[in-house]
Every structure is written in structure tokens, then in C-alpha cells.
Amino acid sequence: MGGSSRVVELVQYGMGGVGRALFGLVTRNASDIYNRLGIDLRYRALVDSRTALHLDENSALSPQHLGHLLAGFQANPPERLKDQAGAVEKPSDLSVLATELDRLRRDDRGARLVVVDVSGASETIMEPVISAALRQGQYAVLANKRPLCGPIADYRQMLAAAGTGANRLRYETTVGAALPVISTVTALQDAQDRVFQVNGTFSGTLAYLTSRLEAGVSYSQAVREAKEKGFTEPDPRDDLGGVDVARKALILARLLGSSLELKDVQIEALYPAELADLDIPGFMESLPQLDAEYAGRVEEAAREGKVLRYLATVTPESCRVGLEKVAKDSPFGRLQGTNNLIVFRTARYDQSPLIVQGPGAGAELTASGVLADILGLARRA
Numbered sequence: 040m041g042g043s044s045r046v047v048e049l050v051q052y053g054m055g056g057v058g059r060a061l062f063g064l065v066t067r068n069a070s071d072i073y074n075r076l077g078i079d080l081r082y083r084a085l086v087d088s089r090t091a092l093h094l095d096e097n098s099a100l101s102p103q104h105l106g107h108l109l110a111g112f113q114a115n116p117p118e119r120l121k122d123q124a125g126a127v128e129k130p131s132d133l134s135v136l137a138t139e140l141d142r143l144r145r146d147d148r149g150a151r152l153v154v155v156d157v158s159g160a161s162e163t164i165m166e167p168v169i170s171a172a173l174r175q176g177q178y179a180v181l182a183n184k185r186p187l188c189g190p191i192a193d194y195r196q197m198l199a200a201a202g203t204g205a206n207r208l209r210y211e212t213t214v215g216a217a218l219p220v221i222s223t224v225t226a227l228q229d230a231q232d233r234v235f236q237v238n239g240t241f242s243g244t245l246a247y248l249t250s251r252l253e254a255g256v257s258y259s260q261a262v263r264e265a266k267e268k269g270f271t272e273p274d275p276r277d278d279l280g281g282v283d284v285a286r287k288a289l290i291l292a293r294l295l296g297s298s299l300e301l302k303d304v305q306i307e308a309l310y311p312a313e314l315a316d317l318d319i320p321g322f323m324e325s326l327p328q329l330d331a332e333y334a335g336r337v338e339e340a341a342r343e344g345k346v347l348r349y350l351a352t353v354t355p356e357s358c359r360v361g362l363e364k365v366a367k368d369s370p371f372g373r374l375q376g377t378n379n380l381i382v383f384r385t386a387r388y389d390q391s392p393l394i395v396q397g398p399g400a401g402a403e404l405t406a407s408g409v410l411a412d413i414l415g416l417a418r419r420a
């Protein structure tokens with residue numbers, strides 16, 4: 040690709056569903072990406088909760104080595120990072136980045152480095168790593184919501200480190216996976232539109248639950264079904280509690296300019312606090328005691344020609360997530376299955392709002408959105 044090509048090195052945190060899907064997507068398509076865009080994507084380090092694998096110059100470029108790793112990560116069950124030759128127990132997540140930044144400086148070939156956070160790690164772990172890369176003039180792409188949901192002061196520092204307009208940091212997949220949610224808001228803002236409100240169903244699990252309730256299935260049965268189909272986390276309270284949706288809402292609220300903290304988001308959990316400390320089987324057994332309450336809410340909504348949906352409602356001043364009654368014959372009311380639906384109300388899209396709809400989860404889809412973010416940054420690097 041001649042003189043205009045650029046080397047973009049990836050330091051990836053997280054080797055779960057999304058991490059492995061991304062590794063496969065990049066590895067299989069690296070030469071096509073190079074031929075089409077002149078962007079030479081190279082994995083430099085892979086990191087999970089305990090282990091790091093630094094890829095040296097030879098292995099980072101060798102299709103044989105990458106193919107071998109890929110086959111292992113895609114095996115059933117997948118091989119772990121710690122089982123790979125050269126994997127080491129990491130001293131800390133920050134030290135992995137420091138090693139790679141040192142090498143980048145020593146190489147002195149003008150390569151760019153992207154921290155890719157597809158981990159489930161907390162904000163206290165990942166925010167310092169991302170900020171350190173950004174402060175060094177490097178780049179970051181996040182599917183992990185948590186680093187964007189820490190204290191507002193840390194969030195602002197991280198954005199400031201990313202440069203004006205957060206142009207070295209992308210996080211499209213934190214809200215609605217590969218659906219264009221963050222990029223829609225930023226494009227509207229760039230066009231000098233004013234975004235008043237973003238409303239969305241941001242949980243496939245809760246969308247499934249509410250559409251089953253609407254079909255007359257009891258609450259306990261609907262939760263059981265969702266768990267059996269693999270739509271919930273192993274502990275369904277991780278979905279029913281609403282915190283994951285609240286994080287997405289907070290990310291949008293902050294994008295709209297709010298200074299809210301996660302604790303300021305009004306969250307309606309779909310189970311009472313008394314059930315929080317039970318073990319998972321105990322929780323599942325206790326669910327029928329909630330059936331009458333949710334059946335009553337479904338009936339009350341039906342009497343008004345409405346149905347229940349678990350919605351996030353975000354404005355620059357406020358942020359709430361919970362069950363809402365919506366007209367049966369509205370975009371939210373017509374929504375079935377696990378799709379996400381996001382409605383943007385703006386000065387220009389006021390009478391007839393702008394709508395984005397589609398699947399908002401899944402490892403492969405999320406990985407595709409992360410790759411699009413990486414290439415979006417690499418094009419301008």
C-alpha cells in the first residue's frame with residue numbers, strides 16, 4: 040500500500056466472548072484491511088483477568104502463529120490465554136500497557152497503539168489504563184461500559200486526555216452493541232442539532248421478558264424461560280436489577296452533557312431488595328411470589344391500551360430506567376423479541392423522531408462494532 044500505510048498495534052484487555060470474536064475478526068481480515076485501507080493491524084498483547092501474552096515482532100506478524108492462537112481460542116471449549124506459549128502472570132493491567140508503550144518508544148517507527156477494552160473489569164482497574172494510553176497520545180476503544188461510569192471527574196479527565204471532542208477514544212458498542220447510538224448522538228451534535236431526549240430499550244433480556252409478560256406468561260415463567268434460553272446472565276438478578284441498562288443510560292446522559300453519577304440514575308429493579316441475598320436457586324424458587332404483582336401491572340396497562348416496556352429515559356438533566364406503560368401501537372409497543380429500539384428527540388427530529396432498531400447484543404456483533412471503532416480511529420491516526 041506504499042507510503043500511506045500505517046501500523047496500528049492492539050493491546051486487548053478481555054478474552055471472553057467479545058474478545059475472542061474480535062481476535063478472530065481481526066486475524067482473518069487483517070490482510071484485506073491492509074489492502075483496502077492501508078492499515079496494518081497487529082496484535083501486540085492479549086490480557087485476561089490474570090494473564091498477559093505479549094506478542095513479539097515475529098509472532099505479531101506471523102500468520103502461522105496468529106492462526107494457531109485463533110484455532111485454540113475458537114476450540115470447544117476454548118483454550119485459555121494462560122495455556123499459550125509465552126503467557127505470563129501479569130503484575131497489573133497498567134504494567135502490561137507500560138511494557139507496550141516502552142517497546143513502542145524504543146521501536147520509534149511511528150506506529151500507533153490502541154488499548155481495546157473488551158473486558159468485564161471495573162472502572163478502577165481500566166480507567167487508569169485507558170487514561171494512561173490517551174495521555175501518551177495513543178488511542179482507546181471500549182466495549183466495557185464501566186470505565187465511562189466512574190466518578191464524573193475521572194470521566195472528564197479521561198475525555199480531556201483523549202483530545203478535543205474525545206477524538207482518540209471510541210465506545211460505540213457500550214450502548215446497543217454495533218447499533219449506531221453513540222455515533223448518532225455525536226453526528227446530531229456536530230450538525231448543531233439539540234438532543235432533548237434519548238429513549239431506549241437497552242436490554243434484550245428485559246425486552247424478551249416484557250414481550251412474554253404481554254403474551255400472558257407469568258413473571259416467574261418468563262424469567263425461567265429467559266434463563267433457559269441463555270438470554271440472562273448466570274444470575275438473572277444481574278439483568279433484572281437494571282444496573283447494566285443504567286450504565287448505558289449514564290453513558291448517554293454524559294454524552295448529552297450531564298454531570299450525573301451512577302448513583303443519581305433512578306433505577307427500578309424487577310425484584311425486591313429482600314431477594315437480593317438469596318442464592319440463585321433460592322431466588323428462582325421465590326419468583327412466583329411476584330407473579331400477581333406483575334400480572335396486575337400488565338392488566339392495568341392493557342386497560343389503557345398499553346403494554347409494559349423496560350425503558351431508559353435520558354435527558355441532559357435526568358436519567359431513569361424502569362418499566363413504563365407505552366401505547367401498544369407505538370414503536371416501543373410493537374417491539375417483540377430481544378431487539379433494542381432507540382428513539383432520539385431533537386430540535387430537528389421533534390414531531391417525527393429519529394429511530395434506530397436492531398439486535399443490541401451478541402459477541403460477534405459487538406466485535407464488529409469494536410473493529411469499526413478501531414478502524415475509524417486508525418484512519419485518522
Ligand SMILES: NC(=O)c1ccc[n+]([C@@H]2O[C@H](COP(=O)([O-])OP(=O)(O)OC[C@H]3O[C@@H](n4cnc5c(N)ncnc54)[C@H](OP(=O)(O)O)[C@@H]3O)[C@@H](O)[C@H]2O)c1
Pocket residue numbers: 052053054055056057058086087088089132156157158159160161164182183184212213216399400401402405
Ligand atoms: N457480549 C455482548 O453482547 C456485549 C455487548 C456490548 C458490550 N459488551 C461488553 O463487553 C465486555 C466483554 O463482554 P463479554 O461478553 O466478552 O464478557 P465475558 O465473556 O464475561 O469476558 C470478560 C473478559 O474480561 C476479562 N477480564 C476480567 N477482568 C480483567 C482484567 N482486569 N484485565 C483484563 N481482562 C479482564 C475476563 O478474563 P477471564 O477470562 O480471566 O475471566 C474475560 O476474558 C463487557 O464489558 C461487556 O459488558 C458485551
